[in-house]
Amino acid sequence: MKRSTLNITFAVGFLATAVGLLVARSNPASSYEPSIYTGTPTITWAAFALALAVAVSTALTCRGREQAFGIALGATTVTGIVSLPVIRNYRFAGMGDALTHLGWTRDIVTGQTAPHELFYPGIHSLASVFHYVGGVPIERALLFGIVILFVPFLLFVPLVVREISGSGVAVGIAAVISWMVLPINNIATHMGVHTNSNALFLVPVVIFAFVAYLRRRAAIERLAFGLSPFTLLIFLTGIALLFVHPQQMINVVVLLGAISAVQFLARRRYDDHPILDHPTMYAHTVVLGVIFTVWATSNERFRDALAGLLTGILTADVGGGAEVGQREASLQEIGSGLGELFVTMFFELALISLVVGVFILLVWLGRTSLDPETKSFVNYLSLSLIPLTGMFFVYFFGTPTMAFRQVGFLAVILTILAGVAFARGVGGLSSVITRPGANAVVALALGACLVLGLMTVFASPIIYSPNQHVTDQKFSGYEAGLTHTDDDTPLAGMGYDPYRYDHGLNGIEREGTLSAGTADSGTVDPEAFEAGNYSGAYHGSDYYFVVTEFDLTREIEIYDELHHSEDSLEEFETREGVDKVISNDEFRMYSVSGSG
Known part of the structure; x- marks a missing residue:
């Protein structure tokens, strides 16, 4: 495509996003909306659809600066969708944990409690800053906090994939898959003031820190005492994640522990392997594990949650099986079922998981042409899925809500791996049909999944959960x-x-x-x-x-x-x-x- 034509295409895309946002802003919610999708004007959705069509096509087919523009367009549009409660002047969004978080933030603002007295004070402190500095109501400040914590997910997923593979195709595909917001499942993770869910969007930042640490090993990058700047970045991002929600911090510790185990085994087995050139993650795993343990065990809420998990595992009538049975019976009474709900809420995650699973199997069988460095990082992340999935089953039989939160973390890892997996799929498909044809097939498949993913970012009647608009x-x-x-x-x-x-x-x-x-x-x-x-x-x-x-x-x-x-x-x-x-x-x- 000619540069002039491409420039016009980008201009149309960004203009469409701007029009969609302006129309949404000029049509604020005047009363309770059962669905933010039907409450938002159709013109807004049409404009967003046009912008995303441009973003998907350019992110997949362009390279360099043009690809960056396409990714920026898609990320801006998806951020606009996530920001709709703010843009359309919602007083507040969220009626469960969100209201309790609102109360804690109010306590901080009124001096009833200090931020460090909370188990996870991240979003409450951020909202307090917006309230004090910007003079906005506390409810609106928390809604701003949701958006601020969401944006790093869209930025760092493609950055992590670029660090892992260096492939422009993989970066573009990873960006598109990040726009699906797979970590949100509306069962235990929600797009709202929900600290566990908000923390998921910071996980790629921590992953980027340790991938950069493993990738960049030049002595010139060392600080005093032999420290790497990326070591400090790992610790800082890990602590930030801890303050937003500790469950995702412990998942990161398990992830780093799995990487450390792979490094240890590689050093025992091989004399020459790319993993041997990577600096070890042993110290990082221990330090972050100690920080989590000290912070968590000193808090009564953590001790109560741990006791509840153990009780759930040991009690026959508590756990995922009992809850799933109850939900299925209720859905059948209103003429639906788990199958229909699963397709609506999890089809795109299931499809991407299947592609990633096949890709991992091919990597382990040595049937791919990945370079050794990229293959090492794929092995790091794919092998970490084993203990992380094991944690899902522990939660499932103990506290089902925690299990579906674990699915959210697994979705973050799958989003990153999917960028590399689909890129290899495009290469394989190109040998059967033309490269433009392969790009078109992948673009259509990802576009359909993107629509389905964005349809379930917010709670709505389509998933039998009305909008929690306050x-x-x-x-x-x-x-x-x-x-x-x-x-x-x-x-x-x-x-x-x-x-x-x-x-x-x-x-x-x-x-x-x-x-x-x-x-x-x-x-x-x-x-x-x-x-x-x-x-x-x-x-x-x-x-x-x-x-x-x-x-x-x-x-x-x-x-x-x-x-x-x-x-x-x-x-x-x-x-x-x-x-x-x-x-x-x-x-x-x-x-x-x-x-x-």
Whole structure:
């Protein structure tokens, strides 16, 4: 393609991204949106689609500066998609852990707690800086933090692949696969204020640090005491990861431990091998392992989580098998199933895992033409998948949520390996058809996976999980309810425990904070509620019943009245002993008499 034509193509792509962002900004969310995809104007999605089409084609076919422009276009567009809650003026996004993180950030801002007193203070500290320096509300500052922590993923995945293989094809493919955001699965990793998920996007930075350390060994790069600048970079990025979330830090320690084991075995077995020329990772593994151990064991939350994991492994009715069975039964009742949901949420990850798996097998069988240095790095990462996958099974039988978080980390490694694997696939396909034809086939396949991946970055009805958009009216309703109602009367939600809103609005480090599973906060029993036994629906006592637009969307529209029906809610409002005490367009609170 001529340079002038290419310049015009890039101009069209960047203009499309700008138009999409401006249209999204000019159409802010005015009320609760069940799906950010349908709430965002169609023009925005059309503009983003055009920009990504240009980005995919140029990232795969161009080299040098032009390829960098294509990668920059795609990364900018995907960052814009991830930033939609900020761009479209969401008050907040996230109703589970996100609200608790909001409460911790509020505690830091108000001086109720210090950052170092938290187990993972990274995003809370970052949001506090935005709040103090920029004067933005704490909720918005946290949304900014999500974007800031996400961008390194898009930057460093292609940089790691460039360090590993040096192939322009591999770099472009790795960039495109990074745009799919494979670490987000919306089961245990989420695109929101969720520190475990946010930490995943920093993992490529740590991997880049140790790959650069292994690659660049010149004496001129040494600092005092024989230290390499990349050694310091490994330690600094590892500590940064620890502060965002320790689970991903321990995964990095396991990764480095696996590399150290490969180096040790190579030194025992071979007299001449590229791995023998690499500096060892023994010290880095030990130092980061000690840092994690000291930090984690001094924290009560870690000790409780470890005890819960061990209990889950030893208890027959706890674990992934039981949870999967419950989810499958619920999906069947609303006319769906795990198969359909798996295709929607995991098809692109499964396809890429299959390609990477075949590629690794060919590497181990010696059936590829990789240069020895690249093959060494592929072996490092592929062999590390063995202990990392073993950790997945430990989590699966102990705490299923942790297992799917582990899938997120595995997806980061697979994203990096996929760049090299698909590049070799393009080379092999080129021997069968023409090189342009091979590029076209790969571009179409990756483009289809990219669409599917971006469709599930955010929670939405397509995966039976409504958008966790928190509006001004919802915050206002909860704030009034928590402030003006009787403190001795518990709050009960319709499938959602209101205690998280107490965390987000009032902080956590104070007396009287609501907690899950206590006499102060919980959810009504759906069977008793549907039967009209409103007093028996919540411990037979007086309580406040909260219904939000999110609850109605989930229970009535998405779950198809599986647990709560619209008729029962209408009957509930007219029952004696039930009084509406707070109401706006998206929030209702009722006072329910225990004798009703």
